[in-house]
Amino acid sequence: MSERTKSFFLTPEVHDYLVGHSRAPDAVLRDLAEQTRRAVGGLWIMQIAPEQGAFMELLARLSGARRAVEVGTFTGYSAICLARGLGEGGRLLCLDASEEWTAIARRYWRRAGLDDRIELRLGPAAQTLSALPCEPLFDLAFIDADKPNYLVYYEAILARMPVGGLVIADNVLWSGAVVDPEKQDEQTRALRAYNDFVAADPRVETSMIPVGDGLLLARKR
Secondary structure, three states, X not given: OOHHHOOOOOOHHHHHHHHHOOOOOOHHHHHHHHHHHHHHHHHHHHOOOHHHHHHHHHHHHHHOOOEEEEEOOOOOHHHHHXXXXXXXXXXXXXXXXXXXXXXXXXXXXXXXXOOOOEEEEEOOHHHHHHOOOOOOOOOEEEEOOOHHHHHHHHHHHHOOOOOOOEEEEXXXXXXXXXXXXOOOOHHHHHHXXXXXXXXXXXXXXXXXXXXXXXXXXXXXX
């Protein structure tokens, strides 16, 4: 199984062409992807696709973000991409509940020379976010954790963003399940609810794009 599984709507040929015309993962990201496959088995699918990593790094750079938060870090691939795209003196706060998976992330952050700009906090992300001051703390956010809590994370983060802050949510197409009426599991229903809420939220302007398993971008007005 390859990364193209994430971009479920593309043929293998189109996916290979797309990846070949995006910034290629460097040795650190390639090795991290392979280490993740060996360490977590079938759960490697939780790692973002290479074209998504390239897009998110560029998006962080274009937005001029210096302060970012990631909810759901896994083994650290997306954190590397985001941290590389932050402006001078940028800082990324990573929230996750798994010490085992993030131990892999820490090793690769050090190898990438980014451990001085990434802070990891373990524990329930909703509690960590709610304990932060309710003031503009983050220019950029990436949500890629437990789907039923997406709206909880969104509200907590949006309240801590200035005008122009950008929230990126992953897996919003959920391999197409969001439009399949037969799919009524908790995660699919949670993603539908998140997508509907954010699309109708007057506090943000939005764009859903078919990168990886789907990204919903929400910029605070």
